[in-house]
Amino acid sequence: MYSRHETAKPLTAPNVSRQRINAAGHVASRHRPNGPSALAALDQQGSARIRLPNSFQGPLQAVLINTAGGLTGDDDIRWSATAGESSRLVISTAACEKLYRTHGPAARQQTRLTVENGARLDWLPQETIVFNGSSLERSLEVDVAGDATALIVESLVLGRHAMQESVERLQLHDCWRIRRDGRLLHAEDLRLQLDDRRHARRPSMLHHYSALSTLVLVSPESSDSLHMKGESVRRLLPDTTSTLQAATTVMKHRLVIRVLATDSQSLRKFLIPCIEHLSDRMSIPQVWNV
Template structure:
């Protein structure tokens, strides 16, 4: 009976599109479309930036589920995109859940991609792709955080699949590419010193602002001070159009890492408040 139920389990599929424009000195909705389990909410703010919250109403992702997000930031806009809650990747009966995100940031625009953590359950299978296209002078800050197993239950991830693919282009030229994969078989991967050294939470932050080397180096120095004492690495790669800052950080718990990430995010938010969904 269990096998039959799993085979015929209904899959969830969602697509959400948000396009923003600048009007009357503020960033406003230009187009919004949502279908299936993908929902978008835009709470009121007291700044010039538009804050959007992405919601997966199915409560998580299991094998065969799909999510697709499209974000388009028009010229001169400022937008902060977050999620309502952590995304949960449940144990799969064999199929793989997938999420694709396409972001376009036009001239003079700034976009902050700040979803909350993704929790990979033991046996979960999830493949995610992030494609970002930036104009010459656009600014992008993107964060993804992975939690391996349910902390409250002391769960470790001994089986499953997690793949995360990033591609960031500026004026059509590839400036950042990375592929992260965890595919454990039989042994909890968090115990491996070459993976996370016993930590169960890991975050990647990419700051692609097009700044010159001096400004990037100053930001790196401030970031290192903020993450002092954390298992983290911070690099400045290139400058100008291809310049970016890449931060990798790990911690034993999501609460511990979030406490260190909040001031780091504030550093790159240009004085704007953090999304309310990011409150501790």
């Protein structure tokens, strides 16, 4: 005797729906006289989680967590934050976000930041690690009051250098829009489309570098003051340019820093003191050192 069993259908069958991330998180700070900035609002949905380390003085610190462990095709995650009037809010991530290979559609990440009168917001996520075959549509919208300050940092790492990973196929679109007093101050669109490993090595793209970072400081300070900050940042550069290169530009109400590095370790070695310098000597969030 024998029994007949139906062959199990593969998970990729058209009639099998994939569970995808649809998550959102929001945090807001408020000024507290004679004390550190306090929590004004907190909301979290899906795999988006926000934790608030104990802070007895200075800014309110928020740590973003994607409990799904990364993003892949058709995932959607949205972060938003508000630094209320005269408060300070520092936002980081518990770990590097990971962008995995997609089955077709792009992952989507949207970030919306608001900095009210006299406030300061530091957006300091750890690097996004991009794996081969991944696709990402990412947008960053920032609204800054005229007398407010915002430090925006975003970093990308193409594969893990220690694991000798390479990224031969990638589609990435990173769109930034920063407004000051409602008027567009800074706009950029980064597009990386790789079909094989030679593309990333072209001089017109990333040459031999696999890690990149952009820092934008929006400030009511004078151009002279921003130039001095830029000069201080340049003094942090290593003596050799074989592992890292960086350039600074001062424009009206903003300092822009762009960094290229051979790997994430070289990037961090420069990035951490650079962020601390632009944060008025405030230490980098502790999660960066975990």
